[in-house]
Amino acid sequence: MRNSDTTQTAPTRRQYVKWGGTVVGSALLGGCAGAGGEASTPSETTESYSVTMAPAGEVTFDAVPERWAAYDGGFADMAVALGQADGLTGVGDADRYYTDVYDDLPGVSVDRGQIETNPEVRTKEGFYQLDSDVHLYDPQMLVNWFDWDEADVEEIATNVAPFVGNLIFRRSDEWHDYQYYTLYEAFARVADLFQERERYQAFAQLHDEFLSDVQSRLPPESDRPSVFLTYEGTDQPETFSPYRLSDKGTSKKQWRDLGVSDALAETGIENLSTTNRGELDYENLLEIDPEVILVRGHERKTAAEFRDVVLAYMEDHPVGSELTAVQNGRVYRGGYLHQGPIHNLFLTERAVKQLFPDEFGEVTGDTQLFDRERVAGIVRGDD
Incomplete structure (x- = not known):
């Protein structure tokens, strides 16, 4: 059992996040003796909730994840958009996570040092080392790209934290025979994961308004x-x-x-x-x-x-x-x-x-087609 050498008598908050609704969580709460020889019990009552995304299916959390890792920049950007930048522990493909766009958003940033320290989180050892609360990875991508097997996926999901993610950037891989999601369908599930539905809805409204304006001006x-x-x-x-x-x-x-x-x-x-x-x-x-x-x-x-x-x-x-x-x-x-x-x-x-360019301006020009401050305000959680 993890952390069995400690004198802690009750599970930490992060242990509840990682083990909520799993066999390990049941064992922790029902069968592990604390320092006094009695079963540990929660130090406070939390309300669990579930998030469902293929291929992992339904995953239950007893607290909102604080520390997270993402394989790609798309899912990392979703978390940042939801105000979760401070919880980033590492990424699986840092070379393709472009963070310079945040420079145009006042008060929005990510820790580049954290990314550069953990730029290729793809091994079991890497997941154990980061000890995140959730992994924004498609686990079948790990199986098909990095020679994991199902037992490896189960081990990390059980001993470290669950997977919530789906390889959505393309739809041409034969091994991906389960549900795909659009960008905003996936974003909605990540918002549910972090319990940030209000930020998601604000982004969806901004996106729809921006796109409607652009499309109205197309030839x-x-x-x-x-x-x-x-x-x-x-x-x-x-x-x-x-x-x-x-x-x-x-x-x-x-x-x-x-x-x-x-x-x-x-x-x-x-x-x-x-x-x-x-x-x-x-x-x-x-x-x-x-x-x-x-x-x-x-x-x-x-x-x-x-x-x-x-x-x-x-x-x-x-x-x-x-x-x-x-x-x-x-x-x-x-x-x-x-x-x-x-x-x-x-x-x-x-x-x-x-x-x-005749309608919208040259790509090298300074014309802005959406409100940077509005985006930044959503990320910051301004009222």
Whole structure:
């Protein structure tokens, strides 16, 4: 039993969070002797609640989690949006958690030192070390990507803390045969987890108002460009991994919301996935010849840096220079792979400027399409 070498006679608050509603929790309350040889009892009465998200299913908590780890920046951003930044213990994929957007939100920040200390929380040892109250991870992702087995998942869920998460950024992995969620469906469940429904509702209202305003200003569908979304993280790209906008993963949300047409729609090219690692070269792209190319893997660059490095290389490429998008300078950064509700506001603003600069302003300009202070106020919990 954990902490059996202590003289504590009652479970700590965090033990209640981790073990509420589980076999271990029952054992702790019913069968573990304290220093006086009698079964420990709660020091205070708490009201339990449950959160349900596939694949973990229903998880019961006897107190709101204080310490949390997230695999990706999308779920981490959800927690930050709900005012939980101080509880971050580590992330599973720090390279793709972009926190610079918080610099534009007064009073909103995360501890970069904590992230840099624990940037790849993917092993059982890592979970034990962080000793979080909840893990915002899809456990089946750990099984399929990092060679865990079901016993490993059960061990950590029982001995450390439960998993609440779902791999939602794409929908093309064969092993993911359970329910998916939209960004705000997942966000709502994380809000229930942290008992922050009011903050969630404020974000949902802001999001809907912002999107409604943007969509009201879009040109007719016939005048919207065809888009090729790809991943290629090198400064001198030669091949490109394809994404399908029809995939409905949360990483493509802004492009679907803007009603752009997928340049791959009439092709047989499949979406990037665990099993499909196919790439396209410049000759393949010329056959498609999209009006706009969106390249992921360059989010540490500014818009200007991307143009000076990646677009400049494509303009000098003997075949790439023949692409319509390259000739017209319409090659841009493609947005985050993992996005939460705060990320999404910034990425949608960027996307609409990339695609429709005449209406919304240049992507390198200072025009703001949503109220930063309003966002910050929700996160801070201002009345």
